[in-house]
Amino acid sequence: MSKSLLDQIAAELQAVPLSEADAARAAALAGPTNRTVREAADAWLRFEDEPAVYLACLRDQADDR
Amino acid sequence: MNESEMMSLGLAEAADAVARGEVTSVELTQAAIARARKLGPKLNCFAALDATDALREAEKADGERRDGKACGPLHGVPLAHKDLFYRGGKIVACGSKIRKDFVPETTAAVLERLSAAGAVNIGALHMAEFAFSPTGFNEHYGHARNPWNPEHVPGGSSSGSGAAVAARIVFGSLGTDTGGSLRHPASMCGLTGLKPTLTRVSRAGVMPLSHSLDCVGPLARSARDCARLLEVIAGADRADATSSARPVPHYEALLAGGGRGLRVGVPRSYYYEMVSAEIKKLLDESLEALRAMGARVTLVEVPDMNLVNSLAHLIMSVEAATIHRKWLETRREDYAEQVRSRIEPGLLYPATRYCEALAMRAPITREFIDLALKDVDVLHLPAVPIPVPSIEETTRGHPVDVARVIGTVGHCTRGINYLGLPSISVPAGFDAKGLPVAFQLVGRPFSEAKLLRAAHAYQQVTDWHRRSPPMAS
Numbered sequence: 001m002s003k004s005l006l007d008q009i010a011a012e013l014q015a016v017p018l019s020e021a022d023a024a025r026a027a028a029l030a031g032p033t034n035r036t037v038r039e040a041a042d043a044w045l046r047f048e049d050e051p052a053v054y055l056a057c058l059r060d061q062a063d064d065r
Numbered sequence: 066m067n068e069s070e071m072m073s074l075g076l077a078e079a080a081d082a083v084a085r086g087e088v089t090s091v092e093l094t095q096a097a098i099a100r101a102r103k104l105g106p107k108l109n110c111f112a113a114l115d116a117t118d119a120l121r122e123a124e125k126a127d128g129e130r131r132d133g134k135a136c137g138p139l140h141g142v143p144l145a146h147k148d149l150f151y152r153g154g155k156i157v158a159c160g161s162k163i164r165k166d167f168v169p170e171t172t173a174a175v176l177e178r179l180s181a182a183g184a185v186n187i188g189a190l191h192m193a194e195f196a197f198s199p200t201g202f203n204e205h206y207g208h209a210r211n212p213w214n215p216e217h218v219p220g221g222s223s224s225g226s227g228a229a230v231a232a233r234i235v236f237g238s239l240g241t242d243t244g245g246s247l248r249h250p251a252s253m254c255g256l257t258g259l260k261p262t263l264t265r266v267s268r269a270g271v272m273p274l275s276h277s278l279d280c281v282g283p284l285a286r287s288a289r290d291c292a293r294l295l296e297v298i299a300g301a302d303r304a305d306a307t308s309s310a311r312p313v314p315h316y317e318a319l320l321a322g323g324g325r326g327l328r329v330g331v332p333r334s335y336y337y338e339m340v341s342a343e344i345k346k347l348l349d350e351s352l353e354a355l356r357a358m359g360a361r362v363t364l365v366e367v368p369d370m371n372l373v374n375s376l377a378h379l380i381m382s383v384e385a386a387t388i389h390r391k392w393l394e395t396r397r398e399d400y401a402e403q404v405r406s407r408i409e410p411g412l413l414y415p416a417t418r419y420c421e422a423l424a425m426r427a428p429i430t431r432e433f434i435d436l437a438l439k440d441v442d443v444l445h446l447p448a449v450p451i452p453v454p455s456i457e458e459t460t461r462g463h464p465v466d467v468a469r470v471i472g473t474v475g476h477c478t479r480g481i482n483y484l485g486l487p488s489i490s491v492p493a494g495f496d497a498k499g500l501p502v503a504f505q506l507v508g509r510p511f512s513e514a515k516l517l518r519a520a521h522a523y524q525q526v527t528d529w530h531r532r533s534p535p536m537a538s
Contacts, residue, residue, distance in 0.1 A: 014412045016393045022409060030382075030410035034418055036375040041421035044428060051423035054430070055307070058262065058485055061434050062311070063512030 068096040073533065076142060076236035076290035077317070080183075083130070083141040090130075090141025090185060094123035097143035097187050100234045104536060108210045108219075110228035112148040112158060114188040119143060122185040138293055140183030146239040147223045148189040149196060149272040150176050159272045160192040160222075162205045162399040163392050173270030174305065175239055175281055175298045182297040187235065190225030195389070196241060196274045197404045198222055199249050199474040200459045204401035208456050211253060212534040213500050217453045220249035220474075226284045227254035233537040237285035237294055243274045243381060245478025247282050248505055251490035252448035255501035257520060257530060258284045259291045262510045263485035264309040266295075267302030275384040276307075277423065278377065278482040287530050288489070288520035292316035295513060311511055319514045324522035325359030329506075330441035335370040339450040339476050347494040347502045348447055351523070355445070358522055365444070367437045370480050373429065376422045377483035383419045386411025430484045438509055443519055447477045448490045448503040481507055489516045492529035501529075 018026065066088050074082060082088045098116045105111040126141035149159045151169035158165045176186070191209045193201050201209045201224025209224035211217040212232040219227040223240025227250025230238050240247045242260040251258025259282045266281040273279055283294035293316075300313045331352065337345065352362055385408050386393070389400075393412075397405065437444055454470050461467070481488050488507045496502055508516050524530050 014390065016390060016409070016412055017397065018409065018412075022406075025406060026409040026413055029406075030413040033375045033379050033410070034414060036372060037379055037418055037422055040372050040376075040425060041418075044425050045421060049424045049428060051420065051426065053427040054423070054485070055264065057427035057430055058264065058510040059309075059311075061431065061510050063509040063515060 066092070068099065069538070071096050072100060072233040074236070075286050077293045079236050080139050080142045080293070084136050086130070090123040090126040091120065093141065094119050094143045094185050094187065097235055100232070101187060101229075104212075104232045104234055105229070107215065107536070108212055108228040108232055109207050110191050110209045110225040110232070110234070111145070112160070112189040112191050112206070112225065113156065115186065119185055119187040126183055126185060137181065137183035138297060139179060141185060142183070142236050143185045143187045144179065144237055145186065145188045145190050145229060145235045146176070147192050147226050147241060149192060149241065150239060151270040151272070152176055155189070157189065157272070159196070160194045160203050160206065163396055169270070171270050174267040174302045176270070178298050179239075190229055190238060192225055193222035194401055194404045195272070196222040196243060196246055197407055199245055199471060200454065201250070202401070202403055202459060204403070208460070210456070211453060211500070212536055213255065214498065216457070217455050217500060218253065218459055220251070220253035220449070220453070222246040223250050223284060226250060227256060230254070230256055230284055230286065231534060231537070233533055237283055237290055239281060239294070239298070240284050241271060241274070242280045242282055242482065243278045244377060244482050245475045247284055248448050248478050248488060248490040249474060251284055252503035253453045253501060255492045255529065255532060256284055256286060257288050257291050257492065258282065258490045259295060259513065259516070260481070260488045261295065261299065261513055262309075262487045264307050265487070265511065265513065266299050267305040267308045269302055269304035273384075273388060275381040277380050277384060280482070288491070288517045288524055289317060289320060291489070292320055292517045292521070309511070314514045316514055316517055320518050320521040322518055322522070323358060323525070324355060324519060327355070327358070327360040327443070327519055327522070328441040329355055329360050329362045330365035330437060330444045331362060332367045332437065332444065332446065333364050335367055336446045336477055339473055340447050341451050343496050344447060344450060344452065344502050348504055351493040351504050352445060354523060354526055358526060362445070363441060365437050365441060368429065368432050373480035373483050376425060376429070377479045379414055379418065379422045380483065382408065382411030383414050384411070426483065433484050434509060442508065442515055444507040446505050446507060448505040449474055450476050452496045452498065453500040477505065486510060487513050487516055489520050491520045491523060494529055
């Protein structure tokens with residue numbers, strides 16, 4: 001199997017010894033989620049949205065009644 | 066009081082009986098240990114039983130009471146917890162082969178708080194490997210079993226907690242919930258289980274699965290028992306910088322008030338897609354009971370929960386893969402394949418996607434609250450949409466069928482962890498095979514008092530939570 005440069009970089013970053021079958025299974029699970037989340041991010045995210053805002057959101061939306 | 070009478074008490078009743086001198090902590094603890102020895106092996110629910118330490122703690126508790134020292138709200142009550150809460154000097158294996166000899170130096174903040182409130186610890190409870198299964202699957206040490214029918218799963222990942230509390234071995238237990246791991250065993254074992262708002266309870270000294278989603282919470286027989294446990298464990302903790310500084314309400318004192326005027330929302334979409342007919346019937350009956358109490362039930366919209374589930378899945382697998390990467394490199398054969406296959410996709414997501422999933426959390430949570438919770442106090446949802454599966458259905462057969470059953474178990478729970486909202490699982494009856502069924506109530510952030518009050522009101526007019534499995538009688 002020929003490897004693209006990106007494949008090699010990924011293997012360098014994650015030295016987990018995945019067999020072809022393991023990699024294929026993981027990719028089959030990750031692929032659809034990756035696409036779903038990317039499409040949602042394209043539709044949803046604004047420049048000012050950032051992960052740190054979330055805890056403030058919990059406080060702002062708290063039940064105080 | 067004989068053993069059966071003692072162990073049929075609820076947690077709050079047992080603590081109050083100790084405080085009044087009607088029963089001693091030693092008597093309760095001896096009864097718990099006897100039941101652990103008798104029923105524990107049948108249910109495979111204990112990772113370790115610490116009888117000697119437990120009896121020493123119980124004798125100390127009784128001595129303090131005799132000496133007139135102030136008793137905490139859990140004084141002398143025997144408990145046991147999921148085997149991922151660190152206890153200095155004791156092995157904490159997390160249901161895994163990899164940590165089978167791990168002895169932490171520190172003790173989890175929540176265990177310290179339980180001890181300070183007077184609780185007695187009798188041991189550590191079995192769990193799914195590294196908390197990775199909604200059914201309680203554990204290839205290394207065997208699966209824990211459901212006390213209502215040992216051929217069926219108890220739910221996971223806090224599987225031993227569900228089995229031990231339902232079998233009346235202990236009065237309550239702490240577990241963790243990353244995608245339903247408290248609510249699944251609560252639902253499948255006929256217990257009440259509360260996943261608090263993210264940050265409500267310290268996670269210091271708890272083996273993480275996914276730090277953005279993990280919550281610590283109580284599993285017990287009733288909303289009252291959960292209220293007492295939550296009041297002890299909730300609140301700011303210097304060792305967990307994410308823990309909320311919001312004051313902790315007196316949850317148990319706020320239980321009164323009934324259900325009159327409670328506004329209950331039932332989602333129009335998503336949640337009932339996979340619900341079996343017999344479970345739907347019991348859920349409808351629980352809504353009728355809420356209406357009869359004076360609650361107002363209305364239909365509400367929810368956002369795209371399939372997207373929310375994808376976001377939860379991405380975050381969980383990336384964070385889990387980060388925690389486990391080194392072991393995946395060096396000890397991959399020490400993971401069960403079912404567990405490893407759930408972690409490995411996390412190695413493949415780009416960092417940008419992970420950040421996007423976290424960045425969408427605030428706007429999507431706001432949208433969920435605006436759509437689903439704007440005009441209601443609580444949402445009423447199925448807890449587990451299918452009858453409790455057998456161990457066979459979740460371990461053998463075609464992998465696609467097994468994956469489908471496992472995926473369905475978490476259909477109604479995992480998205481709530483992405484949103485960080487509190488949720489309580491409440492027993493609502495039994496299916497045709499005699500296995501428990503439950504609904505969950507979900508509320509706004511930090512609305513635990515409201516959820517507990519609603520569940521308590523329901524439990525005043527129903528007795529599902531009082532039923533015990535034949536093997537425990």
